[in-house]
Amino acid sequence: xxxxxxxxxxxxxxxxxxxxxxxxxxxxxxxxxxxxxxxxxxxxxxxxxxxxxxxxxxxxxxxxxxxxxxxxxxxxxxxxxxxxxxxxxxxxxxxxxxxxxxxxxxxxxxxxxxxxxxxxxxxxxxxxxxxxxxxxxxxxxxxxxxxxxxxxxxxxxxxxxxxxxxxxxxxxxxxxxxxxxxxxxxxxxxxxxxxxxxxxxxxxxxxxxxxxxxxx
Amino acid sequence: xxxxxxxxxxxxxxxxxxxxxxxxxxxxxxxxxxxxxxxxxxxxxxxxxxxxxxxxxxxxxxxxxxxxxxxxxxxxxxxxxxxxxxxxxxxxxxxxxxxxxxxxxxxxxxxxxxxxxxxxxxxxxxxxxxxxxxxxxxxxxxxxxxxxxxxxxxxxxxxxxxxxxxxxxxxxxxxxxxxxxxxxxxxxxxxxxxxxxxxxxxxxxxxxxxxxxxxx
Numbered sequence: 001x002x003x004x005x006x007x008x009x010x011x012x013x014x015x016x017x018x019x020x021x022x023x024x025x026x027x028x029x030x031x032x033x034x035x036x037x038x039x040x041x042x043x044x045x046x047x048x049x050x051x052x053x054x055x056x057x058x059x060x061x062x063x064x065x066x067x068x069x070x071x072x073x074x075x076x077x078x079x080x081x082x083x084x085x086x087x088x089x090x091x092x093x094x095x096x097x098x099x100x101x102x103x104x105x106x107x108x109x110x111x112x113x114x115x116x117x118x119x120x121x122x123x124x125x126x127x128x129x130x131x132x133x134x135x136x137x138x139x140x141x142x143x144x145x146x147x148x149x150x151x152x153x154x155x156x157x158x159x160x161x162x163x164x165x166x167x168x169x170x171x172x173x174x175x176x177x178x179x180x181x182x183x184x185x186x187x188x189x190x191x192x193x194x195x196x197x198x199x200x201x202x203x204x205x206x207x208x209x210x211x212x213x214x215x216x
Numbered sequence: 217x218x219x220x221x222x223x224x225x226x227x228x229x230x231x232x233x234x235x236x237x238x239x240x241x242x243x244x245x246x247x248x249x250x251x252x253x254x255x256x257x258x259x260x261x262x263x264x265x266x267x268x269x270x271x272x273x274x275x276x277x278x279x280x281x282x283x284x285x286x287x288x289x290x291x292x293x294x295x296x297x298x299x300x301x302x303x304x305x306x307x308x309x310x311x312x313x314x315x316x317x318x319x320x321x322x323x324x325x326x327x328x329x330x331x332x333x334x335x336x337x338x339x340x341x342x343x344x345x346x347x348x349x350x351x352x353x354x355x356x357x358x359x360x361x362x363x364x365x366x367x368x369x370x371x372x373x374x375x376x377x378x379x380x381x382x383x384x385x386x387x388x389x390x391x392x393x394x395x396x397x398x399x400x401x402x403x404x405x406x407x408x409x410x411x412x413x414x415x416x417x418x419x420x421x422x423x424x425x426x427x428x429x430x431x432x
Contacts, residue, residue: 173236
């Protein structure tokens with residue numbers, strides 16, 4: 001195995017280091033975040049940083065770096081206090097990636113990349129019609145990570161839209177059935193295949209599969 | 217599609233809601249975090265919340281909920297200021313999941329689940345010998361998410377160990393070649409298969425594959 005220490009990491013060219021470090025954190029979620037400006041201009045941007053923060057209250061978060069593209073999303077969220085999270089599936093990875101291009105603020109990425117706006121009830125922010133799992137969030141707060149000026153945005157889930165056929169009896173939604181993809185680094189898209197689901201682990205019991213396919 | 221609003225979410229039984237909301241955030245990273253106490257007691261715990269926060273300086277983060285199991289990890293990190301992140305691959309998912317059992321503090325999960333401690337240079341925290349991608353971090357800071365008392369722990373990467381055969385020319389490490397898995401919800405493990413990697417997107421150009429396999 002190759003070992004890189006801090007000095008070796010520091011010595012890597014900037015883009016190479018970014019590709020390297022972005023890719024080794026592990027598999028990431030692949031979402032399109034939909035927002036709308038005060039003037040009614042819609043925006044859609046691919047994010048690989050949506051995370052679950054809690055279930056009671058239901059909180060999701062995502063991180064923002066200080067780039068032009070992502071600022072459109074952030075400014076709209078601060079202004080309208082609402083955003084949608086739309087899972088990316090295998091058939092829309094190319095269009096989804098294209099939302100990362102630095103389009104002018106007056107261009108809607110929906111139109112530019114060929115995805116379809118969809119609205120639900122009184123929620124101002126647009127959903128992605130093509131998505132299989134869609135979530136609306138109310139903006140709650142954000143935290144600046146002082147170490148690099150990155151920002152963690154916190155939203156409370158107000159609505160979840162999904163196909164019930166993906167859901168198991170205990171509430172779990174199997175995203176492999178929704179064809180939701182993952183992201184490696186900033187530009188690679190991966191398909192997920194279920195290996196196994198395990199029962200709640202206890203110190204005095206062996207691991208046991210929820211699907212009965214594996215024991216140890 | 218089924219739509220659940222805030223009232224419907226609030227009405228779900230607690231465990232069902234947790235399974236549901238944990239699973240719909242998207243695919244998550246699958247890591248074992250290795251730590252050591254002041255007294256030399258090692259600890260190993262599965263996490264699905266390791267994220268990349270920045271490349272310069274090289275920062276990773278992970279979230280902690282206030283549970284007993286995770287507090288062992290956090291207390292050790294606060295005390296020794298160091299932790300390791302070890303990718304979970306397909307052959308160790310059962311052992312990795314078993315680290316989530318609430319073992320007594322004086323039991324090392326390494327021994328309890330059958331994974332092997334490995335040490336590198338002067339780094340006090342244990343790595344997982346069986347892992348294909350291993351990262352050492354120095355503790356920098358943590359942030360309390362006031363909305364639910366969740367904690368975001370920030371570490372600076374000091375060392376990265378990986379097989380160079382997984383790496384592409386631009387620095388990207390293909391975790392599908394490392395057999396790194398992802399987590400859905402809190403207990404499902406998924407295999408990742410590469411769909412495509414795209415070039416940096418530009419507004420006036422169509423999406424283009426880095427592998428030449430797809431165009432749009």
